[in-house]
Amino acid sequence: MNEVLQYLQSKQEEMLAVLKRFVELESPSREKALTDRLGVEIAKRFTELTGGSTTVIKNDLYGNHIRGEWGSGEEQILLLAHFDTVWQHGDLEKMPFRITEGKAYGPGIFDMKGGLVQGLYALHALHMLRKQLCCKVVYLFTSDEEIGSPTSRPLIEEEAKKSKYVLVLEPSMSPNGALKTSRKGVGMFHLKVKGQPAHSGIDHDKGRSAIEELARQISYLHSLTDYSTGTTVNVGVIRGGTTSNVVAAEAEAEIDLRITTQAEAERLMPVILGLQPQTEGTGLTVTGELNRPPLERTEQVAAMYQLAKKLAKEELNFDLPEAATGGASDGNFTAPLAPTIDGLGAVGDGAHAVHEHLVVSEMPVRSALVALLLASLGGQCEV
Ligand SMILES: [Zn+2]
The missing domain is CATH 3.40.630.10 (Zn peptidases)
Incomplete structure (x- = not known):
């Protein structure tokens, strides 16, 4: 031995x-x-x-x-x-x-x-x-x-x-x-959505829902997942709105990105940090970084x-x-x-x-x- x-x-x-x-x-x-x-x-x-x-x-x-x-x-x-x-x-x-x-x-x-x-x-x-x-x-x-x-x-x-x-x-x-x-490397991001609040009964058409915009962003973010390369994007936490009769003024999400290569990190970081609103009248702020390569x-x-x-x-x-x-x-x-x-x-x-x-x-x-x-x-x- x-x-x-x-x-x-x-x-x-x-x-x-x-x-x-x-x-x-x-x-x-x-x-x-x-x-x-x-x-x-x-x-x-x-x-x-x-x-x-x-x-x-x-x-x-x-x-x-x-x-x-x-x-x-x-x-x-x-x-x-x-x-x-x-x-x-x-x-x-x-x-x-x-x-x-x-x-x-x-x-x-x-x-x-x-x-x-x-x-x-x-x-x-x-x-x-x-x-x-x-x-x-x-x-x-x-x-x-x-x-x-x-x-x-x-x-x-x-x-x-x-x-x-x-x-x-x-x-x-x-x-x-x-x-x-x-x-895998890990990126951690925070997405903040600003909408335009309105009374849901009186002025619904004047509102721009931050929650609806966030929902679109989540669908897009999750579509970036690609198991063949090992890349995953997970929106793990969401918050937003105040009450059911107000078109939501604000919503936010916490995003976890996992990648297997530095090249993939470099490809996706700008995509996430550069997210653009899909609903007119809403605004996005994304912060975050690659926490671990x-x-x-x-x-x-x-x-x-x-x-x-x-x-x-x-x-x-x-x-x-x-x-x-x-x-x-x-x-x-x-x-x-x-x-x-x-x-x-x-x-x-x-x-x-x-x-x-x-x-x-x-x-x-x-x-x-x-x-x-x-x-x-x-x-x-x-x-
Ligand atoms: Zn340990």
Whole structure:
């Protein structure tokens, strides 16, 4: 058996104990005191397990981010994990950490405290087995991914720019454990329609309904969806009007755009931002932007996947599939800056859902995969 896997399998109980501790330190994105408490714990474990150093990146709004550094060299590989969760303080009581039939349950366990722990132990194994890489590994632990990474984005991009590769420890695809080699980009827009109000009984003909205009715009926007290219446009929220006997003066909508390529983003952004009224006497205002660029399956991404697949097969004896997803992660931010592969974290199911869980026996296996990938991508130097 591969020595890294063998070592990590001997550490399975220890990994689970660390995971339990991390899950029980609840960390909702918007609760700074709680996320900070977990951040301190993560930094401590990083130092203990890897012998590396950590820096706390202060954050006034949300939890402090933690930057771990291990090894040395001119070049770096970036490991990426977030430690905030979508769960609220107290949810742990309803869904406590527990293990049933080989699956571990708890808030944030699959997305993504499991992957975070697996990443820590990947470095721990390399450290203990004295496998020194020719480059350093920067492990970034961020605190606000679940709310769109408002404060961590610049930090993530800055580190990605300095990295030759980025490995994202978000959960693997459910339920088959595939790596994520393509993620859609996301655009978020707000459409405001102004009409002309009128009494619906007395002056109906003088009114210009903002709601009717919005309805036309929604039909048009939804017609932009094209499953063959993976482009979708979804008007997910609408508001408008005041009462039934007034021709509506105002209406608005929130629009979600998903695209698989930057070219498609560049084609559609002006279309949405440049929407024109279809009813005379109404006016439109559109605001918004591309929130996350797509993670495209470039040749370099495909090559990283092929390497992971080969290592999985030859060293760890399992078949590693790949998959595309419409969901976004911090990997979307790093993808335009350095070759990025995502979904290297936990195997399980139920992200953001009450049945959220990971498969315990996969923890050492996926952790070993990360270690072998780091060793392979980083090159091994003599100690
Ligand atoms: Zn996540």
